[in-house]
Amino acid sequence: MNKMNSIGDNDTGGGEPAQVNNEVRILRRIAPLDEWPITNAIGPEGPIIAVVDVETEGLDPETDSVVEIAAALVQTDNEGRITGIIGKIYGLQDPGRPLPPRIKTLTGLSDERLQGRSIDIDKMTAFLCRADALLAHGARFDAGFCRRLLPGITHLPWVCTLNDIDWLGAGFDGRALGHLLMQQGLFAPKAHTAGDDVTAAINLAATVLPNGRTVMAEALVNARTTxxxxxxxxxxxxxxxxxxxxxxxxxxxxxxxxxxxxxxxxxxxxxxxxxxxxxxxxxxxxxxxxxxxx
Structure with a gap:
């Protein structure tokens, strides 16, 4: 396992994961967004990043619908560190047909919960357009669905914490979000809901790689490279x-x-x-x- 900085239970700045000995490692719960510093100011030094996750009724953005979307605006500094949460947004969408059983099991969503719900497209678009870039873990999937759902955000660039980082070269043995968190000394209590995955992605982005950069900083550098x-x-x-x-x-x-x-x-x-x-x-x-x- 890599010895890296991680976010502790009462710490959003990063602390060494607790280790009992060479055979035992303690994983700390990721910090919920309400435990992060809240900022209303837009800092001059670093970009604002919208961390986005969607849950869908299928895999094809041309034929399947987004049924759940969550996003959070995070402020960064010029070193790629996350300094606070500016705001968050959430929406549910009725696809107009029953969810496949696998999607219900994976996300915990139900037809009853989605019935009659709709995402406020204007509000969601305005929120995301406050960002300098959008970030997701597996951005190709989220970007495809978001561009169809929210045509007003197509001018924004995307950053991917799955593919814009050489995880193998950094000493990791997998790229799944939950697995990466565990290798950084963290765990996510829940997964596969949009809100939980946004929280997990923000926590991962705040951790530090062996080269001394945060995951956010490394992803931004690589994403900007032509x-x-x-x-x-x-x-x-x-x-x-x-x-x-x-x-x-x-x-x-x-x-x-x-x-x-x-x-x-x-x-x-x-x-x-x-x-x-x-x-x-x-x-x-x-x-x-x-x-x-x-």
């Missing part, structure tokens, strides 16, 4: 094994093998594909935090 997506398209069957070895992934929507990398490495990948598989078409797309999690 990268290049390299897509290998066309007659690619003979190249699949080599592309896998080079860490390419298959995009089922685009029907291409792709990798996201630096501009310098993208030049190298382009040359390598042209040299070894000249029949393959290479497409390069600049990636920023405005389109990375689309």
């Amino acid at each position: 990268t290049v997506r390299v897509d290998a398209e066309g007659p690619i069957y003979d190249a699949r094994a080599e592309l896998k070895r080079r860490s390419y992934s298959f995009d089922w929507l685009r029907k291409s093998w792709w990798i996201e990398t630096t501009e310098f490495q993208a030049d190298y990948e382009h040359s390598w594909i042209n040299r070894h598989f000249p029949q393959i078409r290479v497409r390069r797309t600049p990636i920023t935090w405005l389109n990375r999690h689309c």
Whole structure:
């Protein structure tokens, strides 16, 4: 396990997780949002981040509906530390059809609780637009649903604490939200409700990595970095094994093998594909935090 700073029961600034000996580790409950400092001021030094989570009736943002959304505005300083909670918001939405049994079990939501409920789109949009960026753990999922539900926020960039951090390189052996919290000496009493997952994500973002940066700071730095997506398209069957070895992934929507990398490495990948598989078409797309999690 990593020896890292974490948030204690009565501490939102970070303290060393209690350890009895090398064989026992004590996990501390994450701090509920009402235990964090509340700030009405918008500090000049760091961005305001809206931490967002949605629960949905399915996985397809084109056909499935958001049934629960929660968000909290957090103030950061210029070192990426969370200095306080500005505000929070919550909404429920009746999808107009029964929830699948698995979603009921996962979220604890019921058809009766959702009946007749609707998210105030204008209010939710205005709240999120107070932020400089949106953050979620697994932002591709949340961003897809939020952009359809709230078209007024499509100009905002997204930060992802799941994919915008090299967790393996930082010494972690998994990337699930609850697992990461445990490796930081914390635990979340509940999960898979929008409000609980927002609280968990904020607590994770406040913890410190081995390089001395907070998770929030590391995610912001990486999210702001422009990268290049390299897509290998066309007659690619003979190249699949080599592309896998080079860490390419298959995009089922685009029907291409792709990798996201630096501009310098993208030049190298382009040359390598042209040299070894000249029949393959290479497409390069600049990636920023405005389109990375689309």
